Amino acid sequence: MIVAEMKSFHEIKEMLEEYKKILVLGCGSCVTVCMSGGQKQAELLATALRMASKAEGSGRAISELTILRQCDPEFVEQIRDEAAKYEVIISMACGAGVQGMSEWLEKIPVVPAMNTRFIGMTDGKGTWLEVCAACGDCVLSMTGGICPVASCPKGILNGPCGGNKKGKCEVSPDVPCAWVRIYERMKKLGKLDVLKQESGAKDWSKAQTPGSYRIKEEQGFSE
Ligand code: SF4
Numbered sequence: 001m002i003v004a005e006m007k008s009f010h011e012i013k014e015m016l017e018e019y020k021k022i023l024v025l026g027c028g029s030c031v032t033v034c035m036s037g038g039q040k041q042a043e044l045l046a047t048a049l050r051m052a053s054k055a056e057g058s059g060r061a062i063s064e065l066t067i068l069r070q071c072d073p074e075f076v077e078q079i080r081d082e083a084a085k086y087e088v089i090i091s092m093a094c095g096a097g098v099q100g101m102s103e104w105l106e107k108i109p110v111v112p113a114m115n116t117r118f119i120g121m122t123d124g125k126g127t128w129l130e131v132c133a134a135c136g137d138c139v140l141s142m143t144g145g146i147c148p149v150a151s152c153p154k155g156i157l158n159g160p161c162g163g164n165k166k167g168k169c170e171v172s173p174d175v176p177c178a179w180v181r182i183y184e185r186m187k188k189l190g191k192l193d194v195l196k197q198e199s200g201a202k203d204w205s206k207a208q209t210p211g212s213y214r215i216k217e218e219q220g221f222s223e
């Protein structure tokens with residue numbers, strides 16, 4: 001899932017300063033799972049904005065709504081008429097949701113309530129771990145399902161490096177060395193021989209860079 005966290009209330013208020021009719025829009029997918037931008041959080045933010053408006057006497061009208069996915073035009077279309085009643089939408093989705101809404105709703109400004117952080121998985125109650133850097137050329141079959149790109153601070157593909165100490169990474173004694181984890185995992189799977197195989201150069205041309213990439217359902221990767 002995409003993990004995001006809410007911006008400070010101060011920053012959110014600043015973005016909304018010039019508007020009187022505001023829609024707080026939650027997203028029912030990734031940000032709901034990571035408990036930062038779903039229906040409950042949209043209600044809480046809208047309530048906080050209403051209280052601030054009342055205290056300041058600024059007379060803002062603030063409503064809240066949540067749709068299943070803000071990055072999908074099918075769901076955005078369902079609120080087109082409702083959205084037209086507002087001067088601005090404060091989106092609680094990830095950056096993809098904000099951009100989808102901006103594209104499809106055209107005339108209505110959409111501003112982000114969230115900072116998008118990473119692609120992650122649940123790591124205990126209320127914590128999420130970055131596990132994928134969307135590099136575009138996945139090597140998990142060679143590494144026992146542990147990503148060296150996202151989990152090794154150097155992103156190296158032939159670790160461990162010399163900084164590894166007793167299974168911990170040199171960046172912190174609290175961080176397990178990704179390559180020691182990979183080794184232990186491959187050992188458990190009985191696949192240590194895979195680590196000895198030459199895998200060829202990784203195709204970094206597909207890695208995230210400023211630019212525009214698109215996956216087509218039938219054709220795979222395309223520019
Ligand atoms: S190898 Fe690339 S695509 Fe695969 S999990 Fe790691 S960053 Fe993501």
Ligand code: SF4
Pocket residue numbers: 151152153154155156159160161162163164165168169170171176177178179180
């Ligand atoms: S100690 Fe392990 S995780 Fe840390 S940088 Fe070296 S190989 Fe990567």
